[in-house]
Amino acid sequence: MSESTEEHHIVSPKVYVTIAAILLIMTAATCGMSYVDLGVFNAVVALAIAVFKASLVVLFFMHVKYSSKLTKLTVVSGIFIFLGLISMTLADYISRAWGRW
Amino acid sequence: MSDSTAIAHGNAADSHHEHPPYQRHHFESVSQQFDATNFAMWLFLLTEVMFFGGLFTAYLILRNWYYEAFVQGSHQLSIFWGTSNTAVLITSSFTMAMAVWCAETKRKGALQLCLWLTFFLGLVFLGIKSIEYHEKWVKHHVPGFHYSVESFTHPSSDPEVFNEYHDHPMAPDMAAKTELYFFLYFAMTGLHALHMIIGIGILGFMLVRARAGAYTTGHVTFVENFGLYWHFVDIIWIFLYPLLYLISRHT
Numbered sequence: 001m002s003e004s005t006e007e008h009h010i011v012s013p014k015v016y017v018t019i020a021a022i023l024l025i026m027t028a029a030t031c032g033m034s035y036v037d038l039g040v041f042n043a044v045v046a047l048a049i050a051v052f053k054a055s056l057v058v059l060f061f062m063h064v065k066y067s068s069k070l071t072k073l074t075v076v077s078g079i080f081i082f083l084g085l086i087s088m089t090l091a092d093y094i095s096r097a098w099g100r101w
Numbered sequence: 102m103s104d105s106t107a108i109a110h111g112n113a114a115d116s117h118h119e120h121p122p123y124q125r126h127h128f129e130s131v132s133q134q135f136d137a138t139n140f141a142m143w144l145f146l147l148t149e150v151m152f153f154g155g156l157f158t159a160y161l162i163l164r165n166w167y168y169e170a171f172v173q174g175s176h177q178l179s180i181f182w183g184t185s186n187t188a189v190l191i192t193s194s195f196t197m198a199m200a201v202w203c204a205e206t207k208r209k210g211a212l213q214l215c216l217w218l219t220f221f222l223g224l225v226f227l228g229i230k231s232i233e234y235h236e237k238w239v240k241h242h243v244p245g246f247h248y249s250v251e252s253f254t255h256p257s258s259d260p261e262v263f264n265e266y267h268d269h270p271m272a273p274d275m276a277a278k279t280e281l282y283f284f285l286y287f288a289m290t291g292l293h294a295l296h297m298i299i300g301i302g303i304l305g306f307m308l309v310r311a312r313a314g315a316y317t318t319g320h321v322t323f324v325e326n327f328g329l330y331w332h333f334v335d336i337i338w339i340f341l342y343p344l345l346y347l348i349s350r351h352t
Contacts, residue, residue: 008132008135008205008321010202010205010206011198011201011202012202013199013202016195016198016199016202017195019195019198020191020192020194020195020198023191023194023195024188024191024192027184027187027188027191027342028184030342030343030347031180031184031347034180034343034346034347034348034350034351035350037351038351039351042347042348042350042351043343043348046343046344046347046348047340047343047344047348049343050339050340050342050343053339054336054339054340057194057332057335057336057339058332058336060198061194061195061197061198061328061332061335062328062329062332062333063325067139068136070136070140071136071139071140071143074140074143074144074147075143078143078146078147078150079150081147082150082151082154085151085154085158086154086157086158086161089158089162090158090161090162093162
């Protein structure tokens, strides 16, 4: 933590306005896309947009882009463990005889 | 007890360095204090990710198992209300981010305005959610409370939804699984709403403190960390919205 920024980084309102506008546009986009029949890709597109929106919130609203390495590492390791747990759970369910896949 | 306090004070007096009143004695500097509390807040948020993560995993598995039931169950949700609520929540995240900026630049009046807006938008979100919950209640779609599969075994009995989706009648055993969909719907949106209610409560507390000028002294930790919590709740909704409302429209 010693290498953290001595002066606290202040994110400007301009950044917040831009991010909020992109988030609202992406919300309209994901809503609009759900009215287009893309087969299985409806879910893929919707989730891709959600991941994009969540990344913007984490990076800018939650200041991770401007945070210390410790915070960045904490966030990334959290996401990594979460995805690991989901994959392991799914691997278990898919490979069982009583599954309904 | 009083003796030990006096001793502690006596020791500190020698090596005491100048620092603002909001810096605790055990921190080297304000920035170290900020980093430590920020790190703690993120660790808390990671436990929250795991907390909600279990429900998301359950949704993923059960939606694949009882696909038809989950698709027709989600046809009961209103995309209009869902999308409106997403916009409301994103706007409240924006006003919260602006509140952090106001605290950082010591604008007391603007900070209060931003906190008020966040507070108000949080209430709007819950208001819209309650309109949706009420509709589920009226249609007997609340699991465990006189749950009815009528909309799914006889879709034409529910003209509003039927005219939009033209769903085929489901076999009774699959139709029964729609209750599972609504169980997860209420569990996930309910837990999210609970986080909103707690957040709105804390916002109320912050409004009183902000009025007294507590956050415009240069001490922004509380506002900053509450912002992290509020944005986290926003992120949960960013995933709930497509999963519950959107992805089943065409199947």
